[in-house]
Amino acid sequence: MTKVAAEYGVTSTALKKTCNRHKIPTPERGYWAKLGHDKPVRQVSLPMLTDTRLDQVHISGVTAQHLPEQVIKAGTEARERLMTASEPLAATGLTSSRVEEPPILGATQRAISKARPDAEGFINAQGRGIVSTKIAPTTVDRTHQLLARLFVLAETEGYRPKVSENGLELAADDVSIAFGIEERPCKTPHEPTAAELKRRDDNLRYGLSRAPWPKYDYSPSGRLSIVIHANSWSGLRRTWSDGKTQKVEAMLPEIIAGLVEHGALLRERRRATEESERKRLEAEARRKREEAFNSREKRRLGFVDAVHEQLLERSKLSAVLAHLDQPAIDGKNPAENILAWIRRRIQQIDALTSPEFLDLSARSAKLGFVEPPKDSDSEYAGGYYAYPSSPRLQFWSIDEEKELATPTGPLEWAIHAGLLPSSEGSPAKDETAEAAPPPQR
Incomplete structure (x- = not known):
């Protein structure tokens, strides 16, 4: 039943009910x-079918095809282990014996004992180290x-109770x-009281037609359910409740198998998230590396352009x-001063x-012409203050x-190189003010 139910995306309990509706015998516990x-x-034989409406069986389950393979495999293996372990107990009747309650349930027991029933008759308990209950x-x-x-x-499947800030979880x-236990409410039509009827009549006089009482009353039904608070909208079953003939205690193997599936899905989602984050970081690193490379290339080209401009x-x-x-006739060149400046x-x-000088200028500007190691590319992603603009x-x-090189200005370098006189001496002839214009004819 467990293996066949998994193929249709339903639980073994749901498949059992479907077989009962269609008069299909199944193996007993x-x-x-x-x-x-x-x-x-x-071994019960397949009976003769008298109702033609039962000729076809429609199973509408949540398909597990979209679930990761690891989740389906984990659930199937857990069900096989749990059914193998629970069948001998079911045959001997040991499942009806009382189980010693673990000390970790002490906080839950105290919270339930101190709580007071609400208007509908339910006790609500929740908090640190407390199983979320409404019973x-x-x-x-x-x-x-x-x-x-x-x-x-x-x-038996490696899950133990663990205290958390929001409750008591299986980890x-x-x-x-996270999980909880809820008691399904019994819904009955509300019978209005005399005071409610009088309030309705008063409302009608003011044009209010809505009845001033709830449509239904809710009360405890004694039907317990276990709810897993994880993986919403995943396709995995999250609630197991008492049925007409089967109690939730008999569903514990299926519940634990569902718990294993939820744990496998959480692991797979975390793995997928980590893989997605790894790819994102790799893409971000590639983007930064490309941006740093483009920035270096731009600055290198700027440096080469500056050299080319000088050439x-x-x-x-x-x-x-x-x-x-050009040699003059009298041996003197009128453009001698211009020639001196051009030579300088x-x-x-x-x-x-x-x-x-080019090597010193490049090193001073932190401009390298050899690609740095891959890991160092992320240090520069482009910015206003990482390097000079150009x-x-x-x-x-x-x-x-x-062994020290100090940047200097063109004038200071020219003086130091002996191309210009120092400021202490008299200015050279070609460094004086502009000559007077030639006389006009």
Whole structure:
């Protein structure tokens, strides 16, 4: 029954009820255990069908096809283990014996004993280390025994009670599942009292037609149910209740198997979440690495553009120098001052674009032309303050003894290189103010 029910996405109890409605005999409890011990069993034949409406069987269960394979496998294996363990007990009648209640239920017992029934007659208990319960005072003892049996059977599958801030949960090594016990209310039509009828008549005089009393009254029914508070809308069963002929105690193996399924689904969802987070982090790392690479390439190109701009200027200056550097008739060149400046400017450009100065300028701007290790790419994701906006070429004053290079300005470098006189001496002829314009004819 368990194996066939899993194929249709229903519980063995639901399949049993379906078989009963369609007059299909099923093995009695303990059938397989007796058969395995060579004890006599009763095998009922399929009866003749007289009602043609029962000719076809429709099973509308929540399909488990969309569930992960690990969840289906965990539930099937748990059901096989639990049914094997419970069938000998069912055959010997040991399941009716009283179970010792574990000490961890003490907080739940105290909370239930102190609680007062509400208007509908239910006791509500919840809090730290307390099983969430909503029961009537008449079912308190049965609730304690049901919890004790549940804990004993759950321990066979590795689930033990665990205290949490919101209640008492069943937990394995890596998952924790909240649950509760509720008593199904009995719904009966409300009989209005004389005061309610008078209030209705008063309301009618003011144009209010709605009846001032509830449509139904709710009271304890004695029908207990176990509810698992996990994996909503997952397709897994979350509630097991007393039926007309079967109590929830007889469903404990199926409940524990459902608990195992919920635990497997929680693990699978956590694994999927961790995998999704891992992929997200990898994608984020790739994005940052690409952004850092693009930023480095942009700054490198900016540095190369600055060098190229200086080389273009040198080419322009060289062309002008070749044009002006012509021997005069009297041996004097009127553009000698211009030629001197062009030569000095070319020397500055040669120094500025020399390999030594370029290396110092690049290192000063923290500009590397070798790709850094992969792990260090995430340190820079682009920003206003990580690096200067654009690297620039600089002049340097190098102290060979101290092995120290200090950035300096063009004027200071030219003076240090001997291209210009120092400020202490008299200015050179080509450094004076503009010459007077030639006389007009």
